Amino acid sequence: MIKRLTWRVATVTEIRQETPTARTLVFDVPGWPGHLPGQHVDVKLTADDGYSAQRSYSVANGDDGERVELTVQRVGDGEVSPYLTEVLEVGDQIELRGPVGGWFVWRPHSSPPVLLIGGGSGIVPLMAMIRSRGKSDTPFRLLYSLRDPGQLFYAGELEKVMAGVEVAYLYTRTAPPDAGRAPGRIRAADLIAYGWPPETAPDVFVCGPTGFVEAAADLLTGLGHDPAKIKTERFGPTGG
Amino acid sequence: MGIISRAFQGRPRDHDEKLPPGQYLVHDFPVLSAGPTPRVPLDRWEFAIDTPEGEVHRWSWEEFQALPQETPTVDLHCVTKWSKFGTEWKGVSLDVLMEDVESAAEYALAYSHGGYTTNLPLEDLLDGKAWIVYEFDGEELAPAHGGPARLLVPHLYLWKSAKWVKGIRLLNEDWPGFWETAGYHNYGDPWREQRYQGD
Numbered sequence: 001m002i003k004r005l006t007w008r009v010a011t012v013t014e015i016r017q018e019t020p021t022a023r024t025l026v027f028d029v030p031g032w033p034g035h036l037p038g039q040h041v042d043v044k045l046t047a048d049d050g051y052s053a054q055r056s057y058s059v060a061n062g063d064d065g066e067r068v069e070l071t072v073q074r075v076g077d078g079e080v081s082p083y084l085t086e087v088l089e090v091g092d093q094i095e096l097r098g099p100v101g102g103w104f105v106w107r108p109h110s111s112p113p114v115l116l117i118g119g120g121s122g123i124v125p126l127m128a129m130i131r132s133r134g135k136s137d138t139p140f141r142l143l144y145s146l147r148d149p150g151q152l153f154y155a156g157e158l159e160k161v162m163a164g165v166e167v168a169y170l171y172t173r174t175a176p177p178d179a180g181r182a183p184g185r186i187r188a189a190d191l192i193a194y195g196w197p198p199e200t201a202p203d204v205f206v207c208g209p210t211g212f213v214e215a216a217a218d219l220l221t222g223l224g225h226d227p228a229k230i231k232t233e234r235f236g237p238t239g240g
Numbered sequence: 241m242g243i244i245s246r247a248f249q250g251r252p253r254d255h256d257e258k259l260p261p262g263q264y265l266v267h268d269f270p271v272l273s274a275g276p277t278p279r280v281p282l283d284r285w286e287f288a289i290d291t292p293e294g295e296v297h298r299w300s301w302e303e304f305q306a307l308p309q310e311t312p313t314v315d316l317h318c319v320t321k322w323s324k325f326g327t328e329w330k331g332v333s334l335d336v337l338m339e340d341v342e343s344a345a346e347y348a349l350a351y352s353h354g355g356y357t358t359n360l361p362l363e364d365l366l367d368g369k370a371w372i373v374y375e376f377d378g379e380e381l382a383p384a385h386g387g388p389a390r391l392l393v394p395h396l397y398l399w400k401s402a403k404w405v406k407g408i409r410l411l412n413e414d415w416p417g418f419w420e421t422a423g424y425h426n427y428g429d430p431w432r433e434q435r436y437q438g439d
Contacts, residue, residue: 004438009243042435045245052242053250054262056320079251079264087247095242100436102422103274210271214384217276227276228355234271 007044008032010068010096012088018153021074022121023085024060029096032066035059037128038105038205038233041068041098045080055080058125058207058233059099062132068096071153073121104205104233108136112203113196117186117216119145119208122235123153126207130165140165141202143194145186145212148174168194186212188219198224207233258315260430263323269385270322274418277383278353278404285388287372288407291343299337301388304372307332312371314394316401317430329392331373334365334408345410349417350391353404357417359426360393360400362410369395372405397428397435 010027017023035041039059046052061069074085088094106114106129116126123144133140146152148171158167169175170190175183181190196202204225206216213234221227251264259265282301290296299307310333316324348362364370374381374389381387386403393400399419420426425434433439 005436007242044242045248045250046242047248047250048244049253051250051253052262053264054321083245083248088245092246093243094245100423103418210384214271214277221276227278230276232273232275234273 005097005100007095007097010094012090012092012094013067015088015090018071018155019151021085022071022153024069024071025084025088027068027070027094027096029066029068032068033099034063034065035068035099036102036105036107037062037132038125039099039101039128040125041070041096041100043070043080043084044095044097045083046095053079056100058128060124060127060131062128062134071121071124071127104207104231106132106203106205108132108134108138111138113200114138114140115196115202115204116140116142117145117195117204117206117208117220118142119186119212119216120147120151120235121153122206122208122212122233124207125233126205127154129205130162133165137164141195142167143170143186143190144168145170145172145208147172149176166194186216186219188223191216191219191223198226201226201229204230205233206230208235210234258325259323260317261433262435263317263321263430266322266324269324269327270318270320271384272318272320272398273384273403274356275354279383280353280388280404282388286407287337287389287405289337289341289410290407291341291410292345292412293343295341295343297337297341304332304374304389307336310371312373312392312394314392316394316398319397319399319424319428319435323430328377329371329373330375331371331389331392333368334370334372335368337372338366341410343410345412347411347414349409349411349415350400350402350405351407351409352402353406355418356402356404358391358400358402359415359417359420360396361414361427364393364396365408369393395429397425397430399424400428 010029014026057070060071072084075081285301370393391402
């Protein structure tokens, strides 16, 4: 039976600042049907004259009852993201429906190693996968491309040693002194040094701005990864 | 009307009748696809239409270029909420490609390099509603946007306009495609906001 995705009222219960321009919003969503890591939701804001605006955001947390976390990056001339990152407060309500998308998802029972490649706020759905890994013995490797250390999402959580999850930071502009890698965009050497070899047939998830995803996916296929094993999700420059 | 979001203003209300419900206007051209961008060399490019009765029609790149061309200017509506007005394309109308195809089929499945598929009723491809396009904005179509050639069905959400299109299979029964089996609406009319199953 086809079930309609209905709009649900979501109440903000907690807000965590990730960077000066991004924050994680924790919502309580009564009736939430649960989600898979990698799925997204539609958010709807309504003004008092009835005008409304909708946008899609990836879910950042693993399936956790009626709790839904979104991490939103402010887009300069955006309409929705400035509201979500600067105006919304604990106790406020918005509308939300989902989960949406049955493709860019990691199903915790799947067994091949997992390679996650995120650029900027493209880390969000990948973090949901890491958080859903739990006690699974599937080994994860994350390549996280970001402009400089100040842009890091989930700093405390990623820096804690997680058994079975290896994290490599690819700074594109400014790297900390101990980085061990010259700043620059993702290159084949990064995938060789920090990824899985194609022979291990990993499940690959790439998420980020279009240029980043195009570059990473081309590098992966160039190294011999099966295109059918590479799932991508692109955030255009628009979307705010 | 939904619940009011405290202190939400939104953009100035320049309500545009060309904008379907829930959409917003963009001026760039975002890219969305589910996997790596396939690179298709023109000397190996081919477009095919086949029917349940067993007919197959094929065109090489040269044969395809020799067909009568059209230059549609259309509005695009992506299910991820952005719309883009007045996009200019060059390509071949499906009416031209279907001219010699004889079939009782009522459904179509477009399929692409890279394995993508999308389904639609055959009538949505006919009567000036759909094209196979290979130029955008006066330039050859970039691989990221579906080049060398993509399907263009602008009256439906953009996922129906299959990138890197390789052929169209006519079918007696509807056969849901890639996104249609992943929770998205089977038909995808932006004016009825048919985004997801059950909408």
